[in-house]
Amino acid sequence: MSELKTIARTQLPKLDTLSVVTMGLLMALQLVISRFSIGNNFIKFSFTFLIVALLAKWFGPWWGMMTAAVVDVVGTLMTGGPYFVGFTLSAILGSLIFALFLYRQKATWVRVALAAIVIAVVVNALLNTLWVTIMYQTPFWSLLPIRVLKQLIVTPIQIVLLYWLLNSRVIQQIQERLNR
Amino acid sequence: MSKFIFGRYLPLNSVVHRLDPRAKLMLSFCYIILVFLANNPWSYLILIGLTLGSILASKISLGFFLRGIRPLLWLIVFTVVLQLLFSPVGGHTYFHWAFINISQFGLINAGYIFIRFLLIIMMSTLLTLSTQPLDIATGLASLMKPLRWLHVPVDTLAMMLSIALRFVPTLMDEATKIMNAQRARGVDFGEGGLFKQAKALIPLMVPLFMSAFNRAEDLSTAMEARGYQDSEHRSQYRILTWQKRDTITWILFLIGFAAILACRRW
Numbered sequence: 434m435s436e437l438k439t440i441a442r443t444q445l446p447k448l449d450t451l452s453v454v455t456m457g458l459l460m461a462l463q464l465v466i467s468r469f470s471i472g473n474n475f476i477k478f479s480f481t482f483l484i485v486a487l488l489a490k491w492f493g494p495w496w497g498m499m500t501a502a503v504v505d506v507v508g509t510l511m512t513g514g515p516y517f518v519g520f521t522l523s524a525i526l527g528s529l530i531f532a533l534f535l536y537r538q539k540a541t542w543v544r545v546a547l548a549a550i551v552i553a554v555v556v557n558a559l560l561n562t563l564w565v566t567i568m569y570q571t572p573f574w575s576l577l578p579i580r581v582l583k584q585l586i587v588t589p590i591q592i593v594l595l596y597w598l599l600n601s602r603v604i605q606q607i608q609e610r611l612n613r
Numbered sequence: 614m615s616k617f618i619f620g621r622y623l624p625l626n627s628v629v630h631r632l633d634p635r636a637k638l639m640l641s642f643c644y645i646i647l648v649f650l651a652n653n654p655w656s657y658l659i660l661i662g663l664t665l666g667s668i669l670a671s672k673i674s675l676g677f678f679l680r681g682i683r684p685l686l687w688l689i690v691f692t693v694v695l696q697l698l699f700s701p702v703g704g705h706t707y708f709h710w711a712f713i714n715i716s717q718f719g720l721i722n723a724g725y726i727f728i729r730f731l732l733i734i735m736m737s738t739l740l741t742l743s744t745q746p747l748d749i750a751t752g753l754a755s756l757m758k759p760l761r762w763l764h765v766p767v768d769t770l771a772m773m774l775s776i777a778l779r780f781v782p783t784l785m786d787e788a789t790k791i792m793n794a795q796r797a798r799g800v801d802f803g804e805g806g807l808f809k810q811a812k813a814l815i816p817l818m819v820p821l822f823m824s825a826f827n828r829a830e831d832l833s834t835a836m837e838a839r840g841y842q843d844s845e846h847r848s849q850y851r852i853l854t855w856q857k858r859d860t861i862t863w864i865l866f867l868i869g870f871a872a873i874l875a876c877r878r879w
Contacts, residue, residue, distance in 0.1 A: 453833070453844070458777070460774070461784050461825070465784045465785050480814065499766075511749065516645065565688070569730060601819065607823070
């Protein structure tokens, strides 16, 4: 867990204008992409995790967690969904996990897969089911199998897409321009 | 497409619409906590009264609220049916077979949960329908101010948020354009298996990323040319004012809140 220590020691870096604006546009992109979900009635999933991972990889855990929280709050409020603090916590945790595995690291298969699997198990399967249970009193143990099944199908696709995106030429070009 | 995300706001000129966004945001947060606290017929009756009162005051027709319920429908049905079938024995039992057990207790519980679902969804729909996204952002930024004491860069986050909201419609239009351009060259969006559908979105995502980043570069240069240095040392043009109607609304709700706590069964 040497990553945890470096992250705890990293102060919030002072941002240049380009980073501020890029983060803003990535947040906008996340709000846009959340509208394009694919799948059928039983399994729906969107690509917002790609943006969360990018924000965490480029700007680190602190900015990742803060933008994740803001996008979660604003996103739910703007689409008219019921707001619940638990889901914001989930979003923050997801971003932190991505940053732990990917910030200042090369996106290898192992790192990407581990990050996606930890998030799928801890955040999506366990925590989000817990929030639904608290919010609507849906029985936890009967909801869990359905949600675990969904994660089993979705996570491999997520891993492939994430690996592909983070290692794509376009993303690497942008990263170079950001660091210039 | 740009109507999609912002179109949920309904520009009507009602009391609810003119309220300070901060007042509305805090009310909706408190309201959800309150729904958790209600636990008997009287407290639910007061909650229903508060909710219907707010909806009537907003002059928005009920159909919009019913549309807000649709995405959560399967969860509502699932929960209500499970509560109905598997709740512990209590009161009069109407039907019993193996571990399935429909009792008076289960019926009442399922009813409560159904109402709870409706109330939570309706109130959050009301907030979105009656408040412009930019007002929500300004309100949130203002409510986050105390976090400065925890060294959270509130002003920078507010800046990012306003950039994000400004560019949602632009990027939405752009996404539609790219999709159409790729369709014209034979990409099928939303067809085939799950993985095939996901793969089809790649020709959408890559140009979208590139165009977003090009915009970011242009915008940041333009901002710096206009004298932007950081988000802290500057003044504000958009200013929210707390008015008498905000105080009155809060007092009305606080009376409702107190009434619910008073008739709650501990």
